[in-house]
Amino acid sequence: MLVRIDPGSTVPLFEQVAASIRRALAAGSPARGEQLPPARELAASLEINVHTVLRAYALLRDEGLIDLRRRRGAVVLGGAPSRARLTELVADLVDEAKRAGVGLDELTGVIKEKYS
Structure with a gap:
């Protein structure tokens, strides 16, 4: 899964991360039951703060797209709404x-x- 952000955009980084993941989910990858990259790993690859990724994941959780589980990470619940x-x-x-x-x-x- 490729997550892209634009540091020069006026859109907050956490919203950019969440939107990029939503697009990936709408395209069907990752599928239901698959894990998203660990927050620390994604943050490192995007060169952003881990809390930014965690905020994006929390937003996606609140939208019902993913489940956040201890020791299991972010798991896709289903298709994009x-x-x-x-x-x-x-x-x-x-x-x-x-x-x-x-x-x-x-x-x-x-x-x-x-x-x-």
């Missing part, structure tokens, strides 16, 4: 809008129009 799927769809939409030359304001307008 609709929010993770929505995140994937929005990412695809944004990519398509960029390819079509649609700006953020115009895209936001279209979304607001369809949402009503």
